[in-house]
Amino acid sequence: MVPVSYYLILSGILFACGVIGFLIKRNIITIFMSIELMLNGVNLAFVAFAAQWQHLSGQVFVFFVMVVAAAEAAVGLAIIIAVYRTRETLNVDQVNLLKL
Amino acid sequence: MLSLPVFLIASLIKTVLVLVILLTAVAYTVWLERKVVGHMQNRWGPTRVGPFGLLQPLADGAKFLLKEDLTPPHVYKPLFIAAPMIAVVCALSSIAVVPFGTSLPIFGYNIPMQITDVNTGLLVILGITSVGVYGVALAGWSSNSKYSLLGGLRASAQMVSYEICLGLSLVGVLIVSGSFSLSEIVKAQGGHFWGFLPKWNILYGGQFIAFFIYLMAAYAETNRIPFDLPEAETELVAGYHTEYSAMKFAMFFMAEYANMITVACLATLLFLGGWHGPVFGPALLQALLPTFWFVAKVFVFLFIYIWVRGTLPRFRYDQLMAFGWKFLFPLAIANLVVTALIVAYRA
Amino acid sequence: MLHLVLFLVFGAICVAGAINLLAQTHPISSALSLVVVMASLAVEYLLLGAEFVAVVQVIVYAGAVMVLFVFVIMLLNAGEEERTKGSRVAMILGVPGVLAGGLLVAWALLKRSETGSVALGSLPGYPKTIGNLLFHDFLLPFEVTSILVLIAIMGAVVLASRPEAQTPPPGEES
Numbered sequence: 001m002v003p004v005s006y007y008l009i010l011s012g013i014l015f016a017c018g019v020i021g022f023l024i025k026r027n028i029i030t031i032f033m034s035i036e037l038m039l040n041g042v043n044l045a046f047v048a049f050a051a052q053w054q055h056l057s058g059q060v061f062v063f064f065v066m067v068v069a070a071a072e073a074a075v076g077l078a079i080i081i082a083v084y085r086t087r088e089t090l091n092v093d094q095v096n097l098l099k100l
Numbered sequence: 101m102l103s104l105p106v107f108l109i110a111s112l113i114k115t116v117l118v119l120v121i122l123l124t125a126v127a128y129t130v131w132l133e134r135k136v137v138g139h140m141q142n143r144w145g146p147t148r149v150g151p152f153g154l155l156q157p158l159a160d161g162a163k164f165l166l167k168e169d170l171t172p173p174h175v176y177k178p179l180f181i182a183a184p185m186i187a188v189v190c191a192l193s194s195i196a197v198v199p200f201g202t203s204l205p206i207f208g209y210n211i212p213m214q215i216t217d218v219n220t221g222l223l224v225i226l227g228i229t230s231v232g233v234y235g236v237a238l239a240g241w242s243s244n245s246k247y248s249l250l251g252g253l254r255a256s257a258q259m260v261s262y263e264i265c266l267g268l269s270l271v272g273v274l275i276v277s278g279s280f281s282l283s284e285i286v287k288a289q290g291g292h293f294w295g296f297l298p299k300w301n302i303l304y305g306g307q308f309i310a311f312f313i314y315l316m317a318a319y320a321e322t323n324r325i326p327f328d329l330p331e332a333e334t335e336l337v338a339g340y341h342t343e344y345s346a347m348k349f350a351m352f353f354m355a356e357y358a359n360m361i362t363v364a365c366l367a368t369l370l371f372l373g374g375w376h377g378p379v380f381g382p383a384l385l386q387a388l389l390p391t392f393w394f395v396a397k398v399f400v401f402l403f404i405y406i407w408v409r410g411t412l413p414r415f416r417y418d419q420l421m422a423f424g425w426k427f428l429f430p431l432a433i434a435n436l437v438v439t440a441l442i443v444a445y446r447a
Numbered sequence: 448m449l450h451l452v453l454f455l456v457f458g459a460i461c462v463a464g465a466i467n468l469l470a471q472t473h474p475i476s477s478a479l480s481l482v483v484v485m486a487s488l489a490v491e492y493l494l495l496g497a498e499f500v501a502v503v504q505v506i507v508y509a510g511a512v513m514v515l516f517v518f519v520i521m522l523l524n525a526g527e528e529e530r531t532k533g534s535r536v537a538m539i540l541g542v543p544g545v546l547a548g549g550l551l552v553a554w555a556l557l558k559r560s561e562t563g564s565v566a567l568g569s570l571p572g573y574p575k576t577i578g579n580l581l582f583h584d585f586l587l588p589f590e591v592t593s594i595l596v597l598i599a600i601m602g603a604v605v606l607a608s609r610p611e612a613q614t615p616p617p618g619e620e621s
Binding site for chain 1: 450451454458461462465466468469474477478481484485488491492494495496497499500503504507508511512515516519520522523538541542545546548549552553556557559563564565566569570572576577580581584585588592595596598599600602603604605606607609
């Protein structure tokens with residue numbers, strides 16, 4: 001029997017790592033991956049609460065989070081490709097002018 | 101239900117046995133392909149090493165082990181070494197959920213002829229196939245050469261596209277059987293209808309279109325002719341495994357043939373009735389005959405694989421992708437809708 | 448006991464993968480550590496009994512979304528090691544702030560013992576029951592997400608397509 005708080009702490013650690021990655025990384029793709037890490041942490045919290053309250057809606061909601069994450073990944077990566085084509089760089093610090 | 105120590109020992113023995121048999125089957129599938137394609141092309145195939153060339157796989161294995169294992173200086177080493185390992189591990193793992201027969205009564209216990217029977221066995225195989233794409237993509241990228249990168253990208257894009265059609269064709273089977281567990285799906289195909297025709301999913305379940313889609317998606321997933329442009333020698337100098345030599349190349353080779361065998365096992369389980377077949381004789385024979393029927397059906401499927409390889413030319417890459425997305429995908433969805441309607445109407 | 452051991456082992460792998468994602472400079476290594484995180488998260492879901500969610504996590508997240516990331520990293524091939532010369536404010540304020548917030552939440556969670564315990568596989572998430580829920584109670588969100596995916600597909604295709612080259616009309620060259 002593992003307390004639910006352990007699962008929530010693990011979920012919190014993953015979320016915190018995602019936020020830290022979002023703040024300190026300079027490569028667009030790595031920043032995007034930190035967002036995915038945050039979403040994964042949230043998924044774990046959903047499933048843990050579903051197990052605690054014995055209600056399957058938590059697991060169903062995880063599906064929706066996954067679908068939204070997949071759609072967001074697809075569109076975000078397309079935007080990254082478009083940005084790379086015009087700016088020739090993947091470093092966010094160099095994408096700082098509205099007009100080239 | 102078996103007690104825990106019996107279960108562990110039985111699983112260990114089953115795992116070792118299945119791995120040994122699978123690796124031998126991979127080696128002899130290579131032999132079978134060379135003989136069959138050779139005879140189709142009106143030549144003998146390997147004949148010199150042992151009777152009918154049966155020791156040829158041993159000679160090939162020795163060659164791969166003793167060849168110089170060359171790592172070019174410009175590759176990204178960690179992924180270069182890890183990619184064939186990922187490919188082989190994923191190719192050999194799917195066999196864990198495949199039921200080879202009914203249960204075997206040994207020493208008073210009824211040991212099921214399946215390493216694990218998970219509730220979501222079909223999805224486990226799909227998941228392992230999805231992860232296997234990494235082996236190909238990372239091999240192509242880490243080799244740091246343009247042929248490898250192009251071959252790796254094309255192969256992984258092809259595998260990802262046809263995975264969707266593969267999954268959709270299997271959903272039809274799921275609707276008819278009502279369970280994800282592979283042993284349940286096989287059990288649902290027992291019995292006969294109209295007197296003598298077996299209730300296989302391809303006949304009674306009406307999944308012949310799904311079988312056709314599965315066949316073509318399987319050829320594309322395992323990068324075999326007619327879909328093997330990413331590794332054709334005249335196109336891309338062997339594609340993603342251009343820079344690999346000796347044992348690492350042998351691992352890719354093994355992974356391809358192990359994937360073929362896994363796909364053949366899955367086809368017999370889902371469409372051709374698994375281990376069902378005429379059973380007769382004493383008790384021990386009755387326990388072993390289902391496995392024999394299973395192996396016979398897998399062999400028929402592999403023979404069709406090799407037959408197609410010897411016969412058809414290969415698709416160009418844009419034709420391949422157009423075929424997958426514009427023909428197979430709508431056909432799979434249509435099959436799904438029709439199957440769902442028929443099952444709902446019958447219920 | 449077994450539950451606790453398995454949870455700690457795979458939780459440690461998750462955290463190690465997450466920290467590796469932050470520590471690596473090459474995006475491909477970060478992507479592969481994220482795949483490791485997702486795979487160990489799938490095991491954690493299995494420990495909670497959510498077998499269908501675990502397998503879908505492997506198929507969709509680790510097997511499709513991350514493959515897409517790896518494709519883009521391979522295609523753009525600008526994955527040389529990145530140089531950290533950006534905003535120092537974010538790093539100085541943000542990282543300790545997040546850590547402090549995380550520690551506060553962890554302390555609050557561990558102090559209150561009203562959240563109970565879960566047993567190994569306590570809520571079996573069979574595909575059948577999840578399917579029932581998805582198509583009965585959650586039908587509207589399901590249909591809306593299908594439209595969302597359609598829009599995402601169209602958007603991605605439009606955004607990633609190459610701009611059309613402008614050729615001068617014939618007859619204006621002389």
